[in-house]
Amino acid sequence: xxxxxxxxxxxxxxxxxxxxxxxxxxxxxxxxxxxxxxxxxxxxxxxxxxxxxxxxxxxxxxxxxxxxxxxxxxxxxxxxxxxxxxxxxxxxxxxxxxxxxxxxxxxxxxxxxxxxxxxxxxxxxxxxxxxxxxxxxxxxxxxxxxxxxxxxxxxxxxxxxxxxxxxxxxxxxxxxxxxxxxxxxxxxxxxxxxxxxxxxxxxxxxxxxxxxxxxxxxxxxxxxxxxxxxxxxxxxxxxxxxxxxxxxxxxxxxxxxxxxxxxxxxxxxxxxxxxxxxxxxxxxxxxxxxxxxxxxxxxxxxxxxxxxxxxxxxxxxxxxxxxxxxxxxxxxxxxxxxxxxxxxxxxxxxxxxxxxxxxxxxxxxxxxxxxxxxxxxxxxxxxxxxxxxxxxxxxxxxxxxxxxxxxxxxxxxxxxxxxxxxxxxxxxxxxxxxxxxxxxxxxxxxxxxxxxxxxxxxxxxxxxxxxxxxxxxxxxxxxxxxxxxxxxxxxxxxxxxxxxxxxxxxxxxxxxxxxxxxxxxxxxxxxxxxxxxxxxxxxxxxxxxxxxxxxxxxxxxxxxxxxxx
RNA sequence: GCAUCUUUAGCUCAGUGGAUAGAGCGUUCGGCUCCGAACCGAAAGGCCGUCAGUUCGAUUCUGAUAAGAUGCACCA
Numbered sequence: 243x244x245x246x247x248x249x250x251x252x253x254x255x256x257x258x259x260x261x262x263x264x265x266x267x268x269x270x271x272x273x274x275x276x277x278x279x280x281x282x283x284x285x286x287x288x289x290x291x292x293x294x295x296x297x298x299x300x301x302x303x304x305x306x307x308x309x310x311x312x313x314x315x316x317x318x319x320x321x322x323x324x325x326x327x328x329x330x331x332x333x334x335x336x337x338x339x340x341x342x343x344x345x346x347x348x349x350x351x352x353x354x355x356x357x358x359x360x361x362x363x364x365x366x367x368x369x370x371x372x373x374x375x376x377x378x379x380x381x382x383x384x385x386x387x388x389x390x391x392x393x394x395x396x397x398x399x400x401x402x403x404x405x406x407x408x409x410x411x412x413x414x415x416x417x418x419x420x421x422x423x424x425x426x427x428x429x430x431x432x433x434x435x436x437x438x439x440x441x442x443x444x445x446x447x448x449x450x451x452x453x454x455x456x457x458x459x460x461x462x463x464x465x466x467x468x469x470x471x472x473x474x475x476x477x478x479x480x481x482x483x484x485x486x487x488x489x490x491x492x493x494x495x496x497x498x499x500x501x502x503x504x505x506x507x508x509x510x511x512x513x514x515x516x517x518x519x520x521x522x523x524x525x526x527x528x529x530x531x532x533x534x535x536x537x538x539x540x541x542x543x544x545x546x547x548x549x550x551x552x553x554x555x556x557x558x559x560x561x562x563x564x565x566x567x568x569x570x571x572x573x574x575x576x577x578x579x580x581x582x583x584x585x586x587x588x589x590x591x592x593x594x595x596x597x598x599x600x601x602x603x604x605x606x607x608x609x610x611x612x613x614x615x616x617x618x619x620x621x622x623x624x625x626x627x628x629x630x631x632x633x634x635x636x637x638x639x640x641x642x643x644x645x646x647x648x649x650x651x652x653x654x655x656x657x658x659x660x661x662x663x664x665x666x667x668x669x670x671x672x673x674x675x676x677x678x679x680x681x682x683x684x685x686x687x688x689x690x691x692x693x694x695x696x697x698x699x700x701x702x703x704x705x706x707x708x709x710x711x712x713x714x715x716x717x718x719x720x721x722x723x724x725x726x727x728x729x730x731x732x733x734x735x736x737x738x739x740x741x742x743x744x745x746x747x748x749x750x751x752x753x754x755x756x757x758x759x760x761x762x763x764x765x766x767x768x769x770x771x772x773x774x775x776x777x778x779x780x781x782x783x784x785x786x787x788x789x790x791x792x793x794x795x796x797x798x799x800x801x802x803x804x805x806x807x
Numbered sequence: 808g809c810a811u812c813u814u815u816a817g818c819u820c821a822g823u824g825g826a827u828a829g830a831g832c833g834u835u836c837g838g839c840u841c842c843g844a845a846c847c848g849a850a851a852g853g854c855c856g857u858c859a860g861u862u863c864g865a866u867u868c869u870g871a872u873a874a875g876a877u878g879c880a881c882c883a
Binding site for chain 2 (some may be wrong): 259273320
């Protein structure tokens with residue numbers, strides 16, 4: 243039963259208004275003492291030509307009270323509805339307990355494909371905290387959409403093509419050795435890459451050399467390609483290790499190199515459609531009409547660019563997946579780039595250009611300044627995750643030394659803390675990396691939710707139930723803290739849909755915090771195991787429902803929910 | 808110069824065209840003989856950047872303006 247809808251119907255019959263327009267006018271009061279639902283009458287003043295408080299009074303006089311409403315009060319221009327807490331609790335708790343891990347699932351997205359382009363680090367550069375956001379936000383958006391019935395295609399659009407590999411080849415030939423690269427992996431590739439930039443300051447001809455090696459790569463030169471492939475494999479080995487720790491997977495690793503042989507056709511298409519013009523030796527699509535700088539397609543020396551590959555990839559993906567939406571999870575500073583090439587797709591005559599969505603997030607920096615791999619101003623992802631796990635181990639030793647499976651739990655909690663930290667604030671906010679914040683496990687954090695869940699699991703275990711009985715007296719759950727938990731659980735499915743619609747995982751993470759807070763208060767206020775049998779059984783349904791929703795919610799964020807910690 | 812984003816408590820951030828603007832951290836105080844204290848409770852802390860406009864009503868919408876961040880031709 244949809245309580246809000248039923249109330250709207252009752253108001254509609256009492257006033258002669260449309261149910262739909264009433265529904266949108268119903269609010270949840272800021273304070274439970276004011277009621278569970280409220281209808282402000284200000285808006286009706288004009289059409290009904292009456293003072294709002296009078297409208298409210300008339301409404302109450304005429305309304306037929308739905309059976310789940312126990313009281314209706316007028317407060318100025320507001321009509322406040324008080325639900326029967328027991329009936330509300332029954333409705334929501336039965337629902338969660340019956341649905342279990344499917345609670346909140348939807349068929350909303352059935353038959354629709356969403357392509358999500360996320361993580362996408364550059365090969366031959368270490369995976370650092372700057373790559374975290376795209377990876378975990380993308381992963382969460384993927385899982386949430388999947389839960390809502392969408393078919394998702396997660397793509398790691400690796401930065402595995404471009405002039406930087408020309409640079410790397412030059413660097414390797416001048417200052418590298420096979421042995422050093424095999425021994426130190428990305429670290430060594432990084433070292434010679436930095437060396438290249440140092441040297442190139444005084445010898446600009448190195449840059450030309452690098453560009454020409456990249457052109458060789460494009461042309462299929464065997465030596466260039468075999469070096470490139472080697473660098474690729476070295477890098478992927480390290481990336482896979484990080485992805486395994488984060489629990490992130492992709493459906494495809496079609497990076498930029500994948501499009502190397504597909505770009506010529508797209509360039510031809512651009513020419514055919516008379517969009518490509520020459521400018522200062524390069525080939526561009528002019529966007530003056532759109533008040534944007536031109537979109538560069540081909541360099542003076544014939545090399546392709548970022549936009550060329552993105553346009554090609556978009557056409558390829560549309561053809562392959564026939565997506566409903568294609569999302570790009572990158573930092574906000576790439577805004578213009580996406581706006582430009584989305585426009586190029588539009589100018590090519592593809593109406594689906596409006597389904598390409600840049601999902602931006604704020605910049606990550608360190609307190610020592612901007613992230614810079616070249617300058618060594620970075621925090622490596624593995625280092626961060628290991629630190630978080632170690633810190634968790636210390637806490638476990640201190641608080642729960644008897645815990646079985648410590649190693650595994652420390653990973654789940656430590657890494658969960660890092661992921662949650664990144665998903666907790668709105669994605670647009672800039673972030674200054676802070677060890678202190680990353681390694682804090684109290685308050686609004688992942689471990690707080692995991693702890694709450696573990697606590698609920700512990701109660702259920704002690705009660706000796708694996709699945710609770712819904713044949714209980716829900717009227718015993720009419721107290722304020724029980725009602726608050728129920729209210730939040732009932733709102734979970736809406737929050738999931740809102741989160742998906744806005745591509746904003748923080749809507750889910752914040753809701754989980756709210757549920758955990760409400761549950762901890764409930765737990766504190768209400769003895770469970772020591773209560774009389776009927777009260778105990780009723781309260782156990784809340785414990786079970788909370789455990790279920792927290793586990794589902796954390797799972798959608800890509801975080802594990804251990805039963806003990 | 809043009810464009811995008813941000814501005815709410817000491818700090819980090821939620822939030823809403825409407826009733827008393829919320830949370831965590833930090834500070835001060837209180838709570839484990841009791842289901843897990845990685846917890847709970849209380850106190851203190853706010854011209855919701857500034858100025859106009861729309862509105863019965865603006866912290867929320869619009870327009871200016873200020874401050875900060877970022878981007879703007881051959882990197883990605």
